Amino acid sequence: MKYGVFLFCLGLLFNVQAIEIRQFDDPSKQQAYENLVKELRCLVCQNQSLADSDADLAKDLRSEVYNIIQSGKSEQDAVKFLVDRYGDFVLYNPPLKSSTSLLWLGPFVLLLAGLAYLGFLAKKRSAGRELNPALTDEDRRRLQELKNKLKG
């Protein structure tokens, strides 16, 4: 039993996350690769990036990205490779085009709608105030009368 606990704790000590070792001949390539796998989305576990995913396909796609970058091609080439096969879905930062316009413009449309509604409410309130001016002359006279009564 004691041994078991000891071995378990020892296991915890060495339980570091498995990291793929990829050799780059240029630090800028390594940087490009690391940026890319964080920005590209895994298709199997859709809420993970390629960097985070343990899915088999993510591993394969990481090595495709690695090969493209290592062969001296640009980040755009790697992105294009994946978009050509899997579509804009792989991008966490999709380009603005007609199919993604709702995604990009939707929040601003909602903001404008909210502002318009706010403006409408404000206008309604100020219009209401003009229709019912605070006190008429008759009101003032009665108010004065009541005050005099209280004093007297």
Add this chain to the structure above:
Amino acid sequence: MRFLIPLVLFIVMVAFLAVGLRLDPREVPSPLIGKPAPAFNLPQLTESGKTFGNQDLKGQVSLLNVWASWCVSCKQEHPVLMKLAKQNILPIYGLDYKDEQDAGLGWLKHFGNPYAASAFDADGKVGIEWGVYGVPETFVIDKNGVIRHKHTGPITEDSWQKTLLPLILKLQNEGSPT
């Protein structure tokens, strides 16, 4: 009147949810629709020495079914494919994706072989060319070797009758390749 705006907002939200919750987030639209089948040439799984490639997909409307012996949903789909193969509507080709040859062969022997030919994609490179991200996947390819439709997940009787069969019949009536 007081309740009109909240009511409208509520109805809009319900409408969005009604549509959104019915969408399958696993169905990612393929950018390959309308494009020629990606070039490949792979050894055949069953016939050693022979190859199968995109050139073999030309000439008639066909299905390319991506499968693997380790794929659980493929087991569910398999009887449907067997039935379709018997109906002889169109050739069904297989792409055995990231599999072991023995396991793939064992599968076909055990469950039956619905495929006119099976390409063997051991390392999954061709799968990536085709944008495969979850087996089973099925591509409908027209007479000119152009991908016209992608079905993600197992083919069911329902999806066959409602989507695939009407499309296939339409494509078969299109003009012959030039």
